[in-house]
Each structure stands twice: as C-alpha cells, then as structure tokens.
Amino acid sequence: MTQEFEMTDIGLMSYYLGIEVKQPDECIFISQERHAREILEQFKMINSSLVTTPIEVGIKLPKYEEGDVVDPLYFKSLIGSLRYLTCTRQYNLFSVGLISRFMESPTITHLKVGKSLHYLKGTLDYRLFYSSSKEFKLQGYYDSDWAEDVNDRKSTSEYVFFVGNTAFTWSFKKQPIVTLSTCEA
Structure with a gap:
C-alpha cells in the first residue's frame, strides 16, 4: 500500500486507504470523496438521480421479503463498500446497518434500499471538520x-x-x- 502526498492550496493532503486528510493552518478536513466516487462508478450509479435522505423514513424490512433474489456476492460487495464509508459519514450508519442484516438472502427490495448511493452522489464533498478550540x-x-x-x-x-x-x-x-x-x- 502506498501513501500519496500532494501540496494543495489549503495545505498538505494525504490519501491513504480511501481516506483523504487535508490540513491547512489551524484545522483538519477528513473525507472519502475520491473513494465514494470510485464506489459510484463501480456500481454504475455515477449518473443516478439524487435523493435527500440515505434511507426512506420509517422503513420496515422483513427478512424474508417476497421477490427476486439478488446475487449475494454483489450485495455483500455493496454493503462492504458503504460500510467503509461510515468512517467519515456517520449519518449513513443507520441505513448501512439496516441493510447489512439481509446479506444471507437479499432480494430486489433489499437492494433498492441498499442503493443509498443515490444519496451518496449528492454528498460527495461532505467531510469531517476538526479545528483547534479552547x-x-x-x-x-x-x-x-x-x-x-x-x-x-x-x-x-x-x-x-x-x-x-x-x-x-x-x-x-x-x-x-x-x-x-x-x-x-
């Protein structure tokens, strides 16, 4: 694994394991913008429409949903990618945790809920902000x-x-x- 460093207009930036750290004077920004973009491309969602929440409010998902079964490897890959993004996107924890419960026998319904990638596309530039404070x-x-x-x-x-x-x-x-x-x- 290599670590890339580059100087930007706001200070030193490093990219390691999909996590970007930008450190201008007096603060730190942590994001996964590049990694999130790679996930959207991998799951062919880069041109998807945007939604305003990561999951529908009040959704209840039964474990054994009627409907077509989805390839479990594809579903697990999607969940793993989304789970890794929760390192910097704590607002995605609920939706990712909820759909993680259905990895043994996912259906189209579970996959549609798992496609919170629509929300991810609209939040690519979101980042954690840490600053010095008294x-x-x-x-x-x-x-x-x-x-x-x-x-x-x-x-x-x-x-x-x-x-x-x-x-x-x-x-x-x-x-x-x-x-x-x-x-x-």
Missing part, C-alpha cells in the same frame, strides 16, 4: 427505537459524542436482547 464542552446524543425490528423485535440504538463542535465518536448498534421497556432500550 472550548472543551463534552456533548452526547443518544437515540433508540423500541422493538422496531419487524423480524426479531430487538431495539436499535445510536449515539454521537462531541468535544466542542467536533464529533469524535459515533455508533449504531442493534441490541443483543429484546427489551421490555423504552428505558431498557
């Missing part, structure tokens, strides 16, 4: 649904934590047990 206020946001999975009634939770205005950790996780209350979820 503000060290820790903020965290947590959300959980309660038994929303139609297949096993398990809850899904997610969180993001900030120091100042900078997100430094985030997660999306399906709970290992069925919860009996919203507090437990």
